[in-house]
Amino acid sequence: MIKLLLPRQLVNRPSAPDEQRPFAQALPQAFERAYPLLRRAAMGSLPISLFGLLPSIFVLQVYDRVISRSATATLVALVAGIFCFLGVEYFLRARRSRALRNAGATIDHQVSGALLASLMRRPLRVLEARPTSAWLMLFRDVSAVRGTVTGGLMSAIFDLPMALFALIVIGIVAWPVLPVVLVFLGLMAFLAWWWADEVRAGRVEETARARDLDRIASEICRARETIKTLGQDAPVTELWRRSYDDWLTESFRKNGELENAREASTVLLTVFSVLAVTAGALAVTDQLMTVGSLMAVNMLAIKALSPVAGLATNWRLLARASEAAQRLETVLSEPVERADSGLNLPKPTGRLLLADVSFTFHENARPVFEGLNLQIGPTGLHVIVGRNGAGKSTLAKLLSGLYTPTKGQVRLDEYDLAQFSRGELAPWVSTLSQEVYWFSGPLIDTLRRTAPGQTDEQIFAACRLSGAHEFIARLPDGYHTEVGEGGAGLSVGERRKLALAQLFLRQPAVLVLDEPSNDLDFASEAALIAALSAVARQRTVIVVTHSLRLVSAATQIYHVRGDGQVEQGPPAAMVPRLFGVQRPLPAALPDMPSQAGVPA
Numbered sequence: 001m002i003k004l005l006l007p008r009q010l011v012n013r014p015s016a017p018d019e020q021r022p023f024a025q026a027l028p029q030a031f032e033r034a035y036p037l038l039r040r041a042a043m044g045s046l047p048i049s050l051f052g053l054l055p056s057i058f059v060l061q062v063y064d065r066v067i068s069r070s071a072t073a074t075l076v077a078l079v080a081g082i083f084c085f086l087g088v089e090y091f092l093r094a095r096r097s098r099a100l101r102n103a104g105a106t107i108d109h110q111v112s113g114a115l116l117a118s119l120m121r122r123p124l125r126v127l128e129a130r131p132t133s134a135w136l137m138l139f140r141d142v143s144a145v146r147g148t149v150t151g152g153l154m155s156a157i158f159d160l161p162m163a164l165f166a167l168i169v170i171g172i173v174a175w176p177v178l179p180v181v182l183v184f185l186g187l188m189a190f191l192a193w194w195w196a197d198e199v200r201a202g203r204v205e206e207t208a209r210a211r212d213l214d215r216i217a218s219e220i221c222r223a224r225e226t227i228k229t230l231g232q233d234a235p236v237t238e239l240w241r242r243s244y245d246d247w248l249t250e251s252f253r254k255n256g257e258l259e260n261a262r263e264a265s266t267v268l269l270t271v272f273s274v275l276a277v278t279a280g281a282l283a284v285t286d287q288l289m290t291v292g293s294l295m296a297v298n299m300l301a302i303k304a305l306s307p308v309a310g311l312a313t314n315w316r317l318l319a320r321a322s323e324a325a326q327r328l329e330t331v332l333s334e335p336v337e338r339a340d341s342g343l344n345l346p347k348p349t350g351r352l353l354l355a356d357v358s359f360t361f362h363e364n365a366r367p368v369f370e371g372l373n374l375q376i377g378p379t380g381l382h383v384i385v386g387r388n389g390a391g392k393s394t395l396a397k398l399l400s401g402l403y404t405p406t407k408g409q410v411r412l413d414e415y416d417l418a419q420f421s422r423g424e425l426a427p428w429v430s431t432l433s434q435e436v437y438w439f440s441g442p443l444i445d446t447l448r449r450t451a452p453g454q455t456d457e458q459i460f461a462a463c464r465l466s467g468a469h470e471f472i473a474r475l476p477d478g479y480h481t482e483v484g485e486g487g488a489g490l491s492v493g494e495r496r497k498l499a500l501a502q503l504f505l506r507q508p509a510v511l512v513l514d515e516p517s518n519d520l521d522f523a524s525e526a527a528l529i530a531a532l533s534a535v536a537r538q539r540t541v542i543v544v545t546h547s548l549r550l551v552s553a554a555t556q557i558y559h560v561r562g563d564g565q566v567e568q569g570p571p572a573a574m575v576p577r578l579f580g581v582q583r584p585l586p587a588a589l590p591d592m593p594s595q596a597g598v599p600a
């Protein structure tokens with residue numbers, strides 16, 4: 001019964017594990033774990049259902065045995081008995097609720113964990129395909145699925161046997177009213193089924209609009225500074241208002257229908273009471289049943305109808321959970337990144353080779369690179385230049401193994417990057433992306449998370465090298481300063497220096513930095529060039545930049561032409577042609593700091 005009503009994606013039997021889709025079975029596996037708890041709750045529901053009939057039996061006895069015979073002693077015994085049973089019922093109900101709560105927590109724990117793990121193990125290209133709001137919504141979907149086992153829906157399902165027991169008792173003590181009860185039960189069941197379909201049909205549209213609204217709200221929250229600086233309050237408010245109105249109209253219409261349905265069911269229950277009492281009164285007049293049965297039948301009929309009414313009002317929850325489960329199943333069934341290769345390789349020298357590499361974002365899009373052959377390193381400061389949109393960041397991501405070539409191979413030493421997982425590659429090839437996100441919390445904790453096991457001295461050395469140490473030392477709490485979400489409380493340049501320190505801490509064979517001198521002041525850029533030049537003596541350093549000073553310090557320059565090809569040469573030949581100056585800037589600037597402290 002439970003399995004018939006819950007979302008199909010949850011109750012399906014888990015199939016054999018698939019290496020490419022390790023999280024595809026997360027929903028049924030979670031349900032399988034939670035099922036013993038649900039079964040325990042279902043078992044506990046049988047006595048609860050029986051106890052649920054006792055108040056009506058009590059009323060029947062009071063009318064037929066106590067009042068007519070003035071039997072006070074019987075009344076005392078009945079009251080004592082009913083209180084005992086109510087105490088047991090309370091205990092059983094608390095136990096059932098706890099089992100349901102635990103079942104919900106099991107499902108939530110399993111599915112949220114799988115969702116986060118599948119998020120972490122997705123290739124960058126797949127991650128980029130969904131906006132942040134869509135990912136946030138998926139985490140909310142887990143709560144919707146959990147709600148099917150913890151909410152009123154499951155209690156209504158478990159109380160269904162009570163409906164049957166109530167019907168049996170009505171058949172025994174008040175059979176003339178039974179046809180009225182059965183007709184109403186059928187009517188309520190039909191309404192429950194009909195509303196379910198209505199709800200489901202309307203929810204699709206409402207959900208699509210709610211998603212739109214979520215996306216816009218999340219974008220506004222992220223762009224709050226831009227909105228303020230550009231004074232875009234009015235157009236952005238208009239954009240949000242339009243989406244909000246769309247959603248509200250749909251939700252209002254849908255909720256209106258549901259509320260009408262709910263009100264109708266309340267009125268129907270009253271109509272039913274009137275009809276049941278009328279039928280009962282006629283039967284009492286004809287001496288077909290007693291007054292006690294008439295009083296009891298009203299209570300019994302409510303017990304028979306309430307689980308069905310509970311199902312009807314909770315259909316909306318079930319419809320939402322079904323859609324949520326469908327979305328989760330789709331996302332969790334998507335293939336993830338390659339698993340660890342298990343190869344235990346010596347630390348690479350840092351020579352990168354692109355062999356006949358082509359890369360396209362989409363099937364019908366113009367290729368960003370076509371048949372590219374390049375060799376970079378080992379060691380040296382390699383600078384990638386080119387106009388905006390030429391493909392510099394794309395090349396950097398290909399070299400880091402973040403993007404996989406559509407055709408050809410990117411090799412580190414003699415190994416194809418495509419055969420390694422991101423986890424295996426990260427210690428060899430570390431990347432500083434164009435946009436830096438700094439996690440909230442004490443600075444030292446975020447730094448240490450990059451390279452667990454590093455001593456404080458190693459962390460300080462990396463920060464000295466990136467130029468972060470100076471400003472950290474000036475903060476009142478130094479390395480223990482609490483930073484806000486996304487690095488709030490730090491300047492953009494400071495965040496970049498911290499991100500650089502993280503990169504240095506990992507001590508990889510290859511460092512790929514996308515526009516690292518953006519946001520840095522003149523002296524900090526000079527210090528960065530000195531640090532990178534020093535690191536480049538032992539490691540391969542690849543930098544995407546528009547900075548003439550950084551370009552001038554390069555060992556080799558790679559010009560991404562924007563036609564799918566890359567040309568290369570030393571600064572002396574490339575700088576005058578690409579930057580319109582007579583020669584590269586002098587290598588050593590007077591204010592460059594010492595290069596001590598370069599991690600080995």
Ligand SMILES: Nc1ncnc2c1ncn2[C@@H]1O[C@H](COP(=O)(O)OP(=O)(O)OP(=O)(O)O)[C@@H](O)[C@H]1O
Pocket residue numbers: 128361362368386387388389390391392393394395
């Ligand atoms: N995720 C993406 N999906 C589709 N196309 C993309 C994506 N990212 C970049 N592109 C396109 O690929 C091309 C190369 O982009 P890339 O970011 O590599 O340029 P870039 O040289 O780094 O530019 P900039 O100097 O402005 O940072 C551009 O035409 C861009 O529009």
